[in-house]
Amino acid sequence: MWVPLVVRGEIIGTLTITSASESVFGTRATTLALAIARQAAVAIENARLLERARQLAVLEERQRLSRELHDSVTQALYGISLYTEAAARALAAGNSEPVAENLQEIRDTTQEALGEMRLLLFELRPPLLQEHGLASALRARLQTVEARSGLVTDFVAEGEDRLAPDSEQELYRVAQEALNNVLKHAHAAHVRLRLSVATACAALEIRDDGVGFEPSFLSTGGFGLRGMRERVERLGGDLRIESSPGAGSCVHVEVPR
Secondary structure: EEEEEEEOEEEEEEOOOOOOOOOOOOOOHHHHHHHHHHHHHEEEEHHHHHHHHHHHHHHHHHHHHHHHHHHHHHHHHHHHHHHHHHHHHHHHHHOOHHHHOOOHHHHHHHHHHHHHHHHHHHOOOHHHHHHHHHHHHHHHHHHHHHHOOOOEEEEEEEEEOOOHHHHHHHHHHHHHHHHHHHHHHHHOOOEEEEEEOOOEEEEEEEOOOOOOOHHHHHHHHOOOOHHHHHHHHHHHOEEEEEEEEOOOOEEEEEEOO
């Protein structure tokens, strides 16, 4: 006996059942085979959708890093090139006065580029996350944000237990995206991050006092919101975002343990 595996009218495979005796394939066996085939089709489709979502998340992460490199390191290298050309022209003209200033600009820009590269490398694989857990990695991330932007940051951690590696990785990426949004769009003076780990669930909250936005913007999936939501859904959790113009914003995540 073979039974098609059907998803939305499309056959994605077959379930084949064999027996030495054809008499076993009665009405009851056929009904059971159809039920098993339906469940198998749903499971296969869910696995395909999960893999597609994972691939999209990887693509979005690569695109984000590409934008970060363009906005920071690439621009810094372009600036260094301009200052170098200016110094060369001044020396060729026999005018050494601007050279010292150009060299100082090159030095400062190089230091900024190195800082940006260290930050990007940290984001790719934060060592603290693997070695010491989510709370330590988030605390270090906030310290980096504060040093980079001048934002006043506040971190509260409740509960000492470690989460599963996948949960820590996904929650860290959600916090990273939320903090990037604060830096780029919120024009905030203060951001507060709270991590709470309980027996049954873990909660993460990122709150800022920035300009906020219209709640209707959430439906567009901008600011990396779609990727954040997909990460949380992969953990079987819930993502809520609250904001209004002039009232800051709050990202709240809760996932089961």
